Amino acid sequence: MNLVWWSIEVRDGETPARQWRDAWSRSLLEAAVTHGAHDFIWQAEPFGVVLELGFAGTGDWDRFRHLPAVVAALDAVDPTSIYVYPGRGGSAGAGLPRRTPRPVRGDAAPLPVEPPALLVARLS
Template sequence: MRDGVLPAQRWKDGYGESLLEAAITHGAKRWEWTVLPGGVLLELGFREVDDWQRFRDLPVVTAALDATPDPVNGLFVYPGRGGSSTKPSRPRKPRPMGAGAAAVPIPAQPPVPVRLADTEPPVEILRVFAA
Protein backbone atom coordinates (compact mmCIF):
# COMPACT_ATOMS: atom_id res chain seq x y z
CA MET A 1 0.00 0.00 0.00
CA ARG A 2 1.50 3.33 -1.04
CA ASP A 3 0.79 6.76 0.36
CA GLY A 4 -1.81 8.81 -1.44
CA VAL A 5 -4.16 11.56 -0.29
CA LEU A 6 -3.62 10.20 3.23
CA PRO A 7 -0.55 8.39 4.55
CA ALA A 8 -0.72 4.62 4.30
CA GLN A 9 0.11 4.45 8.03
CA ARG A 10 -3.31 5.98 8.79
CA TRP A 11 -4.96 3.38 6.56
CA LYS A 12 -3.10 0.68 8.52
CA ASP A 13 -4.28 2.17 11.82
CA GLY A 14 -7.90 2.20 10.60
CA TYR A 15 -8.15 -1.18 8.87
CA GLY A 16 -5.22 -3.20 10.25
CA GLU A 17 -6.98 -4.86 13.19
CA SER A 18 -10.00 -5.94 11.17
CA LEU A 19 -7.77 -7.33 8.40
CA LEU A 20 -5.69 -9.32 10.87
CA GLU A 21 -8.78 -10.64 12.65
CA ALA A 22 -10.26 -11.79 9.36
CA ALA A 23 -6.95 -13.36 8.31
CA ILE A 24 -6.48 -15.29 11.57
CA THR A 25 -10.06 -16.57 11.62
CA HIS A 26 -9.70 -17.76 8.03
CA GLY A 27 -6.49 -19.75 8.43
CA ALA A 28 -3.54 -17.34 8.37
CA LYS A 29 -0.52 -18.93 10.04
CA ARG A 30 1.85 -15.95 9.72
CA TRP A 31 1.42 -12.20 9.38
CA GLU A 32 3.77 -9.26 9.40
CA TRP A 33 3.35 -5.51 9.01
CA THR A 34 6.28 -3.58 7.54
CA VAL A 35 6.32 0.20 7.51
CA LEU A 36 8.25 1.48 4.49
CA PRO A 37 9.08 5.01 3.36
CA GLY A 38 5.99 6.01 1.43
CA GLY A 39 3.77 3.08 2.39
CA VAL A 40 3.04 -0.05 4.41
CA LEU A 41 3.25 -3.75 3.62
CA LEU A 42 1.11 -6.55 5.05
CA GLU A 43 2.35 -10.09 4.47
CA LEU A 44 0.01 -12.96 5.27
CA GLY A 45 0.90 -16.64 5.16
CA PHE A 46 -1.81 -19.24 4.56
CA ARG A 47 -1.30 -22.99 4.37
CA GLU A 48 -3.70 -23.50 1.48
CA VAL A 49 -4.56 -21.41 -1.56
CA ASP A 50 -8.25 -21.89 -0.78
CA ASP A 51 -7.77 -20.17 2.60
CA TRP A 52 -6.23 -17.18 0.84
CA GLN A 53 -9.09 -17.03 -1.65
CA ARG A 54 -11.74 -17.20 1.10
CA PHE A 55 -9.97 -14.40 2.98
CA ARG A 56 -9.66 -12.27 -0.18
CA ASP A 57 -13.40 -12.63 -0.92
CA LEU A 58 -14.52 -11.37 2.52
CA PRO A 59 -16.50 -8.09 2.51
CA VAL A 60 -14.24 -6.55 5.18
CA VAL A 61 -11.16 -7.22 3.03
CA THR A 62 -12.83 -5.82 -0.07
CA ALA A 63 -13.89 -2.70 1.84
CA ALA A 64 -10.39 -2.19 3.25
CA LEU A 65 -8.74 -2.56 -0.14
CA ASP A 66 -11.29 -0.24 -1.75
CA ALA A 67 -10.39 2.44 0.82
CA THR A 68 -6.73 2.70 -0.17
CA PRO A 69 -5.16 6.17 0.05
CA ASP A 70 -4.19 6.04 -3.64
CA PRO A 71 -6.86 3.96 -5.45
CA VAL A 72 -5.18 4.18 -8.85
CA ASN A 73 -1.51 3.32 -8.21
CA GLY A 74 -1.33 2.60 -4.49
CA LEU A 75 -2.43 -1.01 -4.05
CA PHE A 76 -0.41 -4.11 -4.92
CA VAL A 77 -1.75 -7.60 -4.19
CA TYR A 78 0.53 -10.57 -4.90
CA PRO A 79 -0.17 -14.23 -4.16
CA GLY A 80 3.34 -14.73 -2.76
CA ARG A 81 6.83 -13.34 -2.58
CA GLY A 82 8.16 -13.01 -6.10
CA GLY A 83 5.17 -14.65 -7.76
CA SER A 84 3.37 -17.65 -6.38
CA SER A 85 4.32 -19.38 -3.18
CA THR A 86 2.26 -22.46 -3.96
CA LYS A 87 3.63 -25.72 -5.27
CA PRO A 88 3.73 -26.16 -9.05
CA SER A 89 0.68 -27.96 -10.38
CA ARG A 90 2.76 -30.65 -12.10
CA PRO A 91 6.43 -31.62 -11.97
CA ARG A 92 8.77 -30.15 -14.49
CA LYS A 93 9.68 -32.28 -17.46
CA PRO A 94 13.30 -32.56 -18.55
CA ARG A 95 14.26 -30.52 -21.58
CA PRO A 96 14.30 -32.48 -24.80
CA MET A 97 17.77 -33.21 -26.09
CA GLY A 98 16.83 -33.02 -29.76
CA ALA A 99 18.58 -31.46 -32.73
CA GLY A 100 20.69 -28.47 -31.96
CA ALA A 101 20.86 -29.19 -28.24
CA ALA A 102 24.32 -30.75 -28.23
CA ALA A 103 27.53 -28.77 -28.23
CA VAL A 104 29.53 -28.70 -31.45
CA PRO A 105 32.77 -30.63 -31.00
CA ILE A 106 35.88 -28.48 -31.10
CA PRO A 107 38.42 -29.75 -33.66
CA ALA A 108 41.61 -31.00 -32.05
CA GLN A 109 44.72 -29.01 -32.92
CA PRO A 110 47.87 -31.00 -33.76
CA PRO A 111 50.45 -30.70 -31.01
CA VAL A 112 53.13 -28.09 -31.58
CA PRO A 113 56.62 -29.65 -31.65
CA VAL A 114 58.77 -28.38 -28.85
CA ARG A 115 62.54 -28.06 -29.19
CA LEU A 116 64.52 -27.78 -26.05
CA ALA A 117 67.22 -25.15 -25.88
CA ASP A 118 70.85 -26.24 -26.16
CA THR A 119 72.78 -25.72 -22.95
CA GLU A 120 76.24 -25.71 -24.58
CA PRO A 121 77.30 -24.22 -27.88
CA PRO A 122 77.93 -26.77 -30.63
CA VAL A 123 81.44 -28.14 -30.85
CA GLU A 124 83.32 -27.39 -34.09
CA ILE A 125 85.54 -30.12 -35.35
CA LEU A 126 88.86 -28.82 -36.61
CA ARG A 127 90.66 -30.87 -39.23
CA VAL A 128 94.29 -30.49 -39.44
CA PHE A 129 95.91 -31.32 -42.72
CA ALA A 130 99.59 -32.11 -42.80
CA ALA A 131 101.54 -31.02 -45.84
Protein backbone atom coordinates (compact mmCIF):
# COMPACT_ATOMS: atom_id res chain seq x y z
CA MET A 1 0.00 0.00 0.00
CA ASN A 2 1.33 3.42 -0.94
CA LEU A 3 0.78 5.79 1.98
CA VAL A 4 0.38 9.54 1.90
CA TRP A 5 2.65 10.90 4.64
CA TRP A 6 2.14 14.10 6.62
CA SER A 7 4.37 15.56 9.31
CA ILE A 8 3.63 17.68 12.35
CA GLU A 9 6.88 19.25 13.50
CA VAL A 10 7.03 21.09 16.82
CA ARG A 11 10.18 22.99 17.69
CA ASP A 12 11.38 23.85 21.16
CA GLY A 13 10.19 27.27 22.31
CA GLU A 14 9.38 28.69 25.71
CA THR A 15 8.51 25.13 26.72
CA PRO A 16 10.22 22.01 25.36
CA ALA A 17 8.43 20.29 22.48
CA ARG A 18 8.67 17.00 24.36
CA GLN A 19 6.23 18.35 26.96
CA TRP A 20 3.72 19.05 24.17
CA ARG A 21 4.25 15.49 22.87
CA ASP A 22 3.69 14.03 26.35
CA ALA A 23 0.49 16.04 26.79
CA TRP A 24 -1.07 15.43 23.35
CA SER A 25 0.39 12.16 22.06
CA ARG A 26 -2.39 9.90 23.28
CA SER A 27 -5.25 11.95 21.82
CA LEU A 28 -3.42 12.57 18.52
CA LEU A 29 -2.60 8.91 18.00
CA GLU A 30 -6.11 7.78 18.96
CA ALA A 31 -7.60 10.25 16.50
CA ALA A 32 -5.15 9.18 13.80
CA VAL A 33 -5.73 5.44 14.16
CA THR A 34 -9.52 5.77 14.33
CA HIS A 35 -9.59 8.05 11.28
CA GLY A 36 -7.51 6.14 8.76
CA ALA A 37 -3.83 6.31 9.71
CA HIS A 38 -2.06 3.11 8.73
CA ASP A 39 1.31 4.02 10.19
CA PHE A 40 2.79 6.62 12.52
CA ILE A 41 6.08 7.41 14.21
CA TRP A 42 7.26 9.94 16.78
CA GLN A 43 10.79 11.22 16.30
CA ALA A 44 12.79 13.13 18.88
CA GLU A 45 15.12 15.56 17.15
CA PRO A 46 17.67 18.03 18.54
CA PHE A 47 15.28 20.88 17.68
CA GLY A 48 12.05 19.31 19.02
CA VAL A 49 9.71 16.48 17.96
CA VAL A 50 8.15 15.27 14.73
CA LEU A 51 5.00 13.17 14.36
CA GLU A 52 4.83 11.43 10.98
CA LEU A 53 1.46 9.99 9.96
CA GLY A 54 0.81 7.70 6.98
CA PHE A 55 -2.72 7.74 5.55
CA ALA A 56 -4.19 5.74 2.67
CA GLY A 57 -5.42 8.93 1.00
CA THR A 58 -5.52 12.69 1.27
CA GLY A 59 -9.17 12.61 2.36
CA ASP A 60 -8.22 10.67 5.50
CA TRP A 61 -5.67 13.35 6.38
CA ASP A 62 -8.23 16.12 5.83
CA ARG A 63 -10.75 14.44 8.14
CA PHE A 64 -8.07 13.85 10.78
CA ARG A 65 -6.76 17.42 10.55
CA HIS A 66 -10.18 18.95 11.29
CA LEU A 67 -11.03 16.80 14.33
CA PRO A 68 -11.54 18.87 17.52
CA ALA A 69 -8.81 16.95 19.39
CA VAL A 70 -6.30 17.62 16.61
CA VAL A 71 -7.25 21.29 16.32
CA ALA A 72 -6.86 21.65 20.10
CA ALA A 73 -3.44 19.96 20.05
CA LEU A 74 -2.18 22.17 17.23
CA ASP A 75 -3.61 25.30 18.86
CA ALA A 76 -1.72 24.47 22.07
CA VAL A 77 1.59 25.26 20.33
CA ASP A 78 3.05 28.69 19.68
CA PRO A 79 2.32 29.34 15.95
CA THR A 80 5.97 30.18 15.31
CA SER A 81 7.08 26.75 16.62
CA ILE A 82 4.85 24.39 14.61
CA TYR A 83 5.05 23.22 11.02
CA VAL A 84 2.51 20.96 9.31
CA TYR A 85 3.47 19.75 5.85
CA PRO A 86 3.07 16.82 3.44
CA GLY A 87 5.81 14.22 3.37
CA ARG A 88 8.06 12.81 6.01
CA GLY A 89 9.96 15.20 8.20
CA GLY A 90 12.72 15.43 10.71
CA SER A 91 15.57 13.21 9.62
CA ALA A 92 13.79 11.65 6.65
CA GLY A 93 16.44 12.90 4.25
CA ALA A 94 19.19 10.87 2.68
CA GLY A 95 20.85 8.33 4.93
CA LEU A 96 24.31 9.26 3.71
CA PRO A 97 26.09 12.51 4.50
CA ARG A 98 26.43 15.07 1.77
CA ARG A 99 29.66 15.06 -0.16
CA THR A 100 31.56 18.30 -0.08
CA PRO A 101 32.09 19.72 -3.55
CA ARG A 102 35.59 19.44 -4.91
CA PRO A 103 37.36 22.38 -6.50
CA VAL A 104 36.94 22.52 -10.25
CA ARG A 105 40.07 22.59 -12.36
CA GLY A 106 40.11 24.29 -15.66
CA ASP A 107 39.64 27.70 -17.13
CA ALA A 108 39.00 30.39 -14.62
CA ALA A 109 37.58 33.82 -15.13
CA PRO A 110 40.25 36.42 -15.80
CA LEU A 111 41.14 38.82 -13.04
CA PRO A 112 39.53 42.21 -13.39
CA VAL A 113 41.71 44.79 -15.11
CA GLU A 114 41.55 48.39 -14.01
CA PRO A 115 40.92 50.83 -16.82
CA PRO A 116 43.77 53.23 -17.59
CA ALA A 117 43.65 56.60 -15.86
CA LEU A 118 42.11 59.42 -17.87
CA LEU A 119 44.33 62.31 -18.84
CA VAL A 120 42.62 65.64 -18.80
CA ALA A 121 44.23 68.58 -20.64
CA ARG A 122 43.83 72.00 -19.10
CA LEU A 123 44.12 75.29 -20.87
CA SER A 124 45.86 77.94 -18.85
